[in-house]
Amino acid sequence: MSTSEPYLIPLQAVTFEEEIKKSHFITYLAHTASIDAAKQFITEIKSVHATANHHCWGFVAGRPTNSMLWGFSDDGEPSGTAGKPILAQLTGSGVGELTAVVVRYFGGIHLGTGGLVKAYGGGVQRALTLLTTQQKIITSELYLCCDYNQISLVEALLEEYNATQLQADYGQQVNMHLALDSRIVTEFSTKLINRSGGRIVATATPES
Incomplete structure (x- = not known):
């Protein structure tokens, strides 16, 4: 998928609770x-539940397909029983910029490896059904100078x-700083050149 393609992000926070054994x-x-935002959120949940036995987590801190921005932790649970199942649910959801923290207050009964995977992964799976999302449009910034x-x-094209229009400086000429959907930058730039008879050119950096 192109890095200019939109992707889904969470619209609001979600909490899901359950008791298992x-x-x-x-x-x-x-x-x-x-x-950084993911780590801050994890820290906040840990402080709220300071007496909990485990704070297991996973995050997708950008585009959902960008594995360079994934992370997870079992936080003391047996390896592979918490963080990976949490992350698997997140990456499978197709939602980006999303962090899950699963807090566990141990009740005295061991769940076993399979039980833990089901508990942590299942909790995130159920929470995801409650999640509302919105589309994040990837934008690019352009600069142009016109009479x-x-x-x-220019305003008609905008x-x-x-x-x-992020900023406009009115001097001898008008310098504009713009943002628009990355998928249509080429089309916009071409039309700008055509309509102005080649007198206005949009660039990725401001003219010196």
Whole structure:
């Protein structure tokens, strides 16, 4: 998939609780746009549940297919029984920028390897059914310079392509800083050149 393609991200946080053989499991899902944000969320949940026996987690801190931004931890549970099942559910969901933390208060009954995998993975799976998402549009930034008598031409194109004007400097000429959907940058740039008779060119960096 192209890096300019949109992907789903969480719209709001989700919590799911269940008791399995006297152990209390609480699954938290939250939108985390970076690895730092994911780690901060994990730390926050750990502080809220400081007396819990385990705080197992997994995160997808960017585009869901970018494995360089994945992470997980068993946090003291047997290797492979918590973090990997959590991450497997996240990556299978197709949702990006998502962190799951599963808190466990041990109830005295051991669940065994299979039981733990089912508990941690199952908790995240159920929490994901409660999750609402929105599409994240990948944008690119462009810069252009035009004369004052060309502003209406540029503004018409901005509206046509749903571009956002981030900044405009009005001097001898008008310098604009724009953002628009990365998938249509080439089309927008081409149309800008054609409509202005080659007098306006959008660039990826501001003119010096």
